[in-house]
Amino acid sequence: MYPHYPFDIQNFIDRLTTIAESVNSKVLYIYLDIGYHHLLDKRVDEADEDSLCYKLKEKLLCKDLFVEAYPPAEDAIEQKLTSDPICLFIGTENARFSNLSLTTKASQWFIYDPLKISLYEKNPLTAQYMRRRYYYIEKCKDAQTLGLIVATLTAEGYLKIVSHLQEMAKARGIKTQIISVGRINPAKLANFLEIDCFVLIGCPFNNVYNSKDYYKPIVSVFEAEMALNPAWHMKYPDTYVTDFKKLLPEGEKFLAFIPAESQEQDVSLVSGRVRTNNAGGIEEEGAAADALSEQQQALVGKGKMEVMTTNTGLTFEDRTWKGLDPALGCTEPAKLEKGLSGIPTNYTHE
Structure with a gap:
């Protein structure tokens, strides 16, 4: 009601x-x-x-x-x-x-x-929030790793849109990670350091416009479509799409993705740098990992004149903390014990 x-x-x-x-x-x-x-x-x-x-x-x-x-x-x-x-x-x-x-x-x-x-x-x-959304679209184009947040398991067609996003990202040489963390908040998404931009796949009424509290930008499926699909290049939509089902082949806003139309080079409107379509970079990732580029191994001066290296290609394997060690097979099974009974104000054993 x-x-x-x-x-x-x-x-x-x-x-x-x-x-x-x-x-x-x-x-x-x-x-x-x-x-x-x-x-x-x-x-x-x-x-x-x-x-x-x-x-x-x-x-x-x-x-x-x-x-x-x-x-x-x-x-x-x-x-x-x-x-x-x-x-x-x-x-x-x-x-x-x-x-x-x-x-x-x-x-x-x-x-x-x-x-x-x-x-x-x-x-x-x-409106001001629309200018912010277009800024996030440019950040999505600059991203090297996209996090696909699956915020629904019941919406029809969510698996199709995940595959569609993965296909477009792969064609641009962008890595993708599928994330399912329930209700999102800044603390949860801050654990994914290697992700440059998140794509929220969920209900059309999700409030994606107030994502300034998060450490990395969060875009909708339609915004990711505008960033990754060359069919939307230089097109200004007359209406916005919040329901991702309209972007599927049977939807009214569907535009076919043709990898051959992707530009080999593009200029970022955020950083001013030239973006290169590194579509073959994913297959050659093993060879590239042995020799990090000069940009990835840049020397940075700290406050006390100390020198450190920063690796922008940080992955989960490079982390010093990977979570609690489950120690599978190293601990004995615990015995079953009777738990608490009653309500918090008056348990039966008290």
Whole structure:
């Protein structure tokens, strides 16, 4: 059950007068955030003068009006939006608005915040978090090792998308590691020192926009697709894709991956260095490991004029700490003992 937040319909209608000219003779979609789904009860009978739809159509001379809940119910029928409608989101500017506005193509987006009683326009593709996402896409292109975080085991097609990402990364000479750590947090992912960038494979409603707390960038499947698939080169998507199933061959945003179209050299927009497509580097990894490049064995001066070497190709085998030693076969089996019984405030043996 979702919470019910108070909502003043009259204040909302008064604020709509500021966008009356923008929605004139156009299709208007109103999305209700969690906490305001109870407003759907007020739109059942559109001929009723007390209904929400009747009051909105009376105030706004729009061509058509639709009021929907977001996130939608599981049994809800997905409606096809008309070309370039105007969308209005009732709620705060949060992750749900980000997912909805980025995945829904509209000519204009407005947000009505009932807590602040404010109505303002928002362009999702020019927001600050979108600029940060494109920066992470460049970091994904610069990565030498990608960590594929499998945050779901039930979503249909997650194994296909993992294989697809591995294929694209291998074609660019990028190593991949599959990681399954349950609910992710900065402490868990900090254990994977050799990974340069993480790709989160999970629910479309995952909050990937606030990944500044992590030591390495976390990108979505769509962002990894834009970084690794040459078919997306020099293309600016009109909508964002949060559901990775749309990137599979049967999906509406699928673009075939052709390794031959990959550029041999590219310039990083982050570091300014030339990126080389080292597709054959994975097969020759054994020979390359014997002679680390000058960049990998760079000398670094420390604070007390001490000299140390840094190996950017650090792997698990190079670590001094690899976890607790299980000592299999070296310990005797423990005897079974009766454990605690009862509740924490009153165990039976106390």
